[in-house]
Amino acid sequence: MDTAYSATHRPETFRDETFRGDFSYANSPGNIRHFPFPFHEDHYRYSVNIEPHVPGLPGSAFEHLIDVDEHYLAEMADRAQVLAEDPLRYQALPHMMLAQWDTLELLMEEQARAYPHLFTLERNGDQWRWINRPLGIDDTFTFGDPSTLPREPLDYICRQTQGDIALMDQREGNLWMDAGMITAQADWSLDFDVGMNFHEWHAPVPLAPQMGVFDRALKYLLNLQVGKPVRRLNWTMTINPRLDTSPETYPKWGPDRTTVTPENVGQKVHLRVELQSLWRLPRSNGMLFVIRGYMMRMDEVVTVPKWGRRLPRVLESLPPELAEYKGLSRYRQTTIDWLKRHDDGAPTSPGIFPD
Amino acid sequence: MQGATIRSRPVYPGLAIAPLARRHIFALEGEGAGALLDIAGDLTPEVLGRSQILYVARGSLGVGHHGALQTLGAAFWAAPTVQPLLGRLDVELSRSHMGTRLYLAGTEGFIGQAMQVAAAHGIDPASVITEHRGSRARRVQCVHCKGVTEGVTASPFTCGHCGLNLYVRDHYSRRLGAFQGVNIDAEEPGAVPPPEELYL
Ligand code: HEM
Numbered sequence: 270m271d272t273a274y275s276a277t278h279r280p281e282t283f284r285d286e287t288f289r290g291d292f293s294y295a296n297s298p299g300n301i302r303h304f305p306f307p308f309h310e311d312h313y314r315y316s317v318n319i320e321p322h323v324p325g326l327p328g329s330a331f332e333h334l335i336d337v338d339e340h341y342l343a344e345m346a347d348r349a350q351v352l353a354e355d356p357l358r359y360q361a362l363p364h365m366m367l368a369q370w371d372t373l374e375l376l377m378e379e380q381a382r383a384y385p386h387l388f389t390l391e392r393n394g395d396q397w398r399w400i401n402r403p404l405g406i407d408d409t410f411t412f413g414d415p416s417t418l419p420r421e422p423l424d425y426i427c428r429q430t431q432g433d434i435a436l437m438d439q440r441e442g443n444l445w446m447d448a449g450m451i452t453a454q455a456d457w458s459l460d461f462d463v464g465m466n467f468h469e470w471h472a473p474v475p476l477a478p479q480m481g482v483f484d485r486a487l488k489y490l491l492n493l494q495v496g497k498p499v500r501r502l503n504w505t506m507t508i509n510p511r512l513d514t515s516p517e518t519y520p521k522w523g524p525d526r527t528t529v530t531p532e533n534v535g536q537k538v539h540l541r542v543e544l545q546s547l548w549r550l551p552r553s554n555g556m557l558f559v560i561r562g563y564m565m566r567m568d569e570v571v572t573v574p575k576w577g578r579r580l581p582r583v584l585e586s587l588p589p590e591l592a593e594y595k596g597l598s599r600y601r602q603t604t605i606d607w608l609k610r611h612d613d614g615a616p617t618s619p620g621i622f623p624d
Numbered sequence: 625m626q627g628a629t630i631r632s633r634p635v636y637p638g639l640a641i642a643p644l645a646r647r648h649i650f651a652l653e654g655e656g657a658g659a660l661l662d663i664a665g666d667l668t669p670e671v672l673g674r675s676q677i678l679y680v681a682r683g684s685l686g687v688g689h690h691g692a693l694q695t696l697g698a699a700f701w702a703a704p705t706v707q708p709l710l711g712r713l714d715v716e717l718s719r720s721h722m723g724t725r726l727y728l729a730g731t732e733g734f735i736g737q738a739m740q741v742a743a744a745h746g747i748d749p750a751s752v753i754t755e756h757r758g759s760r761a762r763r764v765q766c767v768h769c770k771g772v773t774e775g776v777t778a779s780p781f782t783c784g785h786c787g788l789n790l791y792v793r794d795h796y797s798r799r800l801g802a803f804q805g806v807n808i809d810a811e812e813p814g815a816v817p818p819p820e821e822l823y824l
Binding site for chain 1: 630631632634765767768770788794795796797798799800804805806807810811812815
């Protein structure tokens with residue numbers, strides 16, 4: 270077994286890289302096996318793919334419940350830039366303040382526990398001290414008193430956590446997306462969706478409603494218990510390693526989709542995976558939804574033979590509505606043709622991990 | 625088809641009098657007057673005595689229902705355009721007490737805007753009684769510049785604010801009272817299909 274893989278995931282250094290302009294983002298070789306490849310078999314359909322969010326294989330993205338990796342600093346810098354250009358990427362309706370504090374606590378606790386060399390949380394009654402070494406932050410504040418933090422608690426902690434975040438209020442037998450920070454989304458708008466319930470914000474998704482996916486998922490989530498988070502994987506593809514593929518900025522990144530050629534597939538086309546975790550919040554009874562995104566270009570994907578075989582088969586199996594919804598139509602075939610060179614037709618083993 | 629399959633879009637079940645309400649406020653736009661006139665038989669003197677009708681005729685249609693509404697005998701106020709009507713609705717709601725029922729009828733864009741006024745007063749949208757009458761024109765927010773264009777009947781159309789060519793996505797925000805407009809030629813600038821009159 271690869272030593273980088275069996276080793277515990279403990280990022281020490283962070284890549285200096287960009288998600289726009291010269292797109293210098295890449296995964297270092299040791300980080301490739303950290304990637305949560307989302308396909309456990311050779312085809313893909315929507316399903317209620319929810320499982321307990323428990324610590325998983327060491328070295329993988331599942332080892333720690335809130336995962337920090339070599340892209341931490343670059344992602345935080347990109348997020349800050351997005352927010353400076355468009356403050357509406359952060360939203361919090363007034364009744365969400367308690368859920369904001371719940372979220373701050375959870376994200377500080379989880380990150381400090383998993384990465385003590387990067388983060389420290391000292392709690393002394395309601396006097397808390399938070400140290401974030403990579404970002405050079407050392408703040409003391411009163412838990413529950415927003416005036417003691419430089420920003421609202423959710424705004425504050427999301428700027429220090431990889432992944433987009435949505436916060437839900439639970440009432441009337443539904444979940445309401447009443448807060449969030451969304452700067453690295455696969456083409457949906459928090460500003461448009463804020464205040465919607467589970468069925469409303471999922472309205473644009475094809476096929477799944479008729480399959481009963483959303484009715485069943487909601488029923489499950491309403492009973493989520495404190496301390497028993499769950500997770501699911503979602504995926505799409507992105508041309509160039511661009512984090513900010515929002516509807517707001519679509520005119521900026523839309524043209525990228527026409528630039529894929531047989532020569533540049535390996536560099537330009539990225540598999541984009543969201544490791545989504547859902548957490549019941551203790552004080553507010555709200556729910557935290559962490560959308561932790563990972564990108565990997567085709568050149569990197571095919572360094573794992575099983576993934577190189579499986580991905581073209583999955584892409585071929587997609588229902589057309591799904592390919593269209595995910596925005597793959599223009600470059601799907603070019604990508605399949607390129608990937609097929611890495612598929613010798615051998616059977617693949619079940620599950621998502623490399624052999 | 626009125627797109628009942630769009631799960632983020634509200635349903636407008638139709639006006640019906642809530643007999644136990646202590647006060648009834650009707651905000652009616654254009655053909656929305658017909659929604660109230662059609663249930664005139666249910667308007668007992670008791671109900672009428674507790675009712676306030678706010679009405680704006682829809683300019684483009686030319687005909688108003690002022691006379692017919694006034695004959696009902698409830699307190700009646702007519703606005704020249706939608707904006708002052710929403711202003712007056714705001715005033716009425718700020719002075720209303722528990723037990724007030726709000727009724728909205730007219731185009732979807734009008735209902736959406738009146739709902740925003742109601743929400744600002746803490747009124748639960750589920751308690752508002754609505755009926756869609758008249759044009760199917762959509763109120764659309766450009767997802768890029770956030771500007772709202774009223775009365776959109778065709779897709780694609782040009783954003784009245786930033787000038788991008790937008791198609792109307794089947795996604796509705798009650799908070800904004802608007803559908804979502806998305807740039808149709810973002811990927812290939814200039815590749816804009818001819819507009820289709822989808823929402824007349
Ligand atoms: C409660 C937290 C959740 C939030 C905040 C959330 C939010 C979203 C949003 C905003 C979208 C994009 C819709 C658009 O196109 O505008 C989406 C897509 C989707 N969601 Fe969720 N979701 C949640 C939970 C779930 C769960 C538990 C499932 C389980 C089946 C699920 C299944 C899906 C699927 C299948 C899509 C389409 C994704 C694609 O094909 O790329 N979601 N979700």
